Amino acid sequence: MHRTHNTFSVLQATAAVVAMATFMWSTGIPSFRIAEAANVTSFSNTLSNSAPTVAANHTITFVTPSGLAAGNFVSIDFGTTSFAGIGALLPVDVDLNVNGTEQALGATAVGPTWGVSAAGTVLTLISGTSVIPTNATVTIRIGTNASFGGSGVRQITNPTVGSYEINLNMDNSDTGATRVAIVNAVTVTASVDTIFNFTVTAENAGSNVNDDITTATSTPTAIPFGVLVPDTPAIAAQNLVVHTNAANGFVVTVRTDQQLRSSNGADIDGFVDGSQTATPVLWANPSATLGQENTYGHWGVTTNDNSLTPALSNPFGVGVTGRMYASASTTPLEIFRHNGPTNGTNQGIGQTRVGYAVEISSLQEAANDYTATLTYVATPIF
Helix, strand or coil, X not given: CHHHHHHHHHHHHHHHHHHHHHHHHHHCCCCCCCCCCCECEEEEEEECCCCCCCEECEEEEEEECCCECCCCEEEEECCCCCCECHHHCCHHHEEEEECCEEECEECCCECCEEEEEEECCEEXXXXXXXXXXXXEEEEEEECCCCCCCCCCCCCEECCCCEEEEEEEEECCCCEEEEEEEECCCCCCCCCCCCCEEEEEEECXXXXXXXXXXXXXXXXXXXXXXXXXXXXXXXXXXXXXXXXXXXXXXXXXXXXXXXXXXXXXXXXXXXXXXXXXXXXXXXXXXXXCCCCCHHHCEEEEXXXXXXXXXXXXXXXXXXXXXXXXXXXXXXXXXXXXXXXXXXXXXXXXXXXXXXXXXXXXXXXXXXXXXXXXCEEEEEEECC
């Protein structure tokens, strides 16, 4: 009898529940439902720098299945005070983007403007009248990567090495969790051997050097002007080639140990008329003033390089006036420069032509052994 009575009671209770449900349906009274939280999808947090104890930007992205109603909030909980600087964040340091549209942010939620508050380990965004649609893609940028409505200034400082969970909570009960890994930086090292090759090559007669035509053929180690004819310039040239990987290029200078001098004590002076000018000027004939031996003959230097000195200027007038010379001198004269690596090709970059001109008057002292020694100095600039 007890078992039968118990069975009857269960049936009665079931019938009562069914009857109540039928009554509520028929009378329009809403039925009771149990709310369930949804998990956001595609939840990630990308750091601009994952090294320990350094300031970094955060780019947080997720898809919310339920969306968000006006007046509700989204909060990001970094979970540990080891992430420093969260409480100091201001609206200008945060961007909120919903489905590709940037949202206005301020200190409080007013109308379409979202309010931003930060304290402890939590950053909270509170909606005014704005909503987030269902299945919307939401991106939150924190740090100097925030640029909508102003440029972000403050960042979040990373904790020590480890893996850290970051949690998302929304008023609509959507939640999510992701992790970031803080790892030691990896130092990459390498070395590149220095390359610096400097070559001097010969140039034939009949070649152009800064709009003058050579009359003599040189070798890599000699400039044989031969027998000089009064009032007729003799011109020879050599080619300079540089191959280097020096970051700031190179500079080449030339100097002479003396003016062209013979064993009997006579000399052919530096251009112009023995003034030994270091500033290039147009070639001029020696003035041949009787009694002033330095005006009887002179010699000078020119170049095809139009980018000399640290300012990469064109003191020899290459391609402009041409035929500009400076004196050969015991002081180094710059004749070739480039401000970066070169493989030894291209005029003015990896190679140039340097020219030498000598002219005498009929007053120049006779001698068959005028000589001087030139020295090129090529210097890489790292």
